[in-house]
Amino acid sequence: MSEPRRVTDLERARQAREVSLVDLVDRLLDGGVVIHGDITLAVADVDLLYVGLRALVASVETMEKQLGIPVTAHSRTLDATAL
């Protein structure tokens, strides 16, 4: 990339949202209390789901790597949630 790309506010908001979605997916599928026995996962075909969501994760990561996103914006959640 020869010169830094300008990123519009709208684009930045979309990127921030995609990044939050990626972080959400990571947490929902890899984190949290894991249970076994009588309690099971009801998500339809978790493996397939992973493939689709991982593609999204990879695209955001590529975007970050290539653009070095100038996101000082924190995610939607960090800005929106009252602490």
Added chain:
Amino acid sequence: MIYVYGITDATEPPDRRGLRDARLSVIRESRLGAVVSVHESLELEAEEDELWAHEAVVEALMERGPVLPMRIGSVAADPVAVVSLLRERSAEFRRALERVRGAVEVGVRAAPRNPSAEKAPAPALAGAAGPGTEYMLARLSEKTRDDEAAAQIHAALRPLARSHTSPTGSAGSGPARAAYLVDRERVDEFAGRVDELQRDLDWSIVCTGPWPPYSFTEEPG
């Protein structure tokens, strides 16, 4: 079928609806409460709105006190199974609730702002070596520098957190990522430190949250 959102020490469900607009309730056992909704049948497709629906319930719980979020899609056949879960793992769950009380999770991912712009100068001996070696040496020194910056970022953020996950990845293999468990009242300070680091290092650091403590439900290793 019973869908479980999270484990708390609350006695009342949050004032909102769950997945498929279902009513929320609390199953109590061993001074713990599992926040659940009851469904005739439930097959999640993991559409984006379902993910956020689970998340919204857990976030509402987080506003009221400590919560251990369940992994998405956790269902039990009947209330008895939920009661057994709470009873069998009550000590573990109570310890975990104390670990996360008053704290939130913040996700951090960091990548060099412009990785291709500034190539590391070729090491002196590179001239004597073949072009393949030269390339590999340049890449190696670039990677070392990026790893050092990632370590520097982690070292600057770690003291502001109660706990953290092991950072994964580096500039060579996608953004460096870690999750931090941060006291609520230090979240602004944490975000401020991220902004400073972003200015000082030529890195893009994206910080998301505050999340429920998905990455901190297990005993630290």
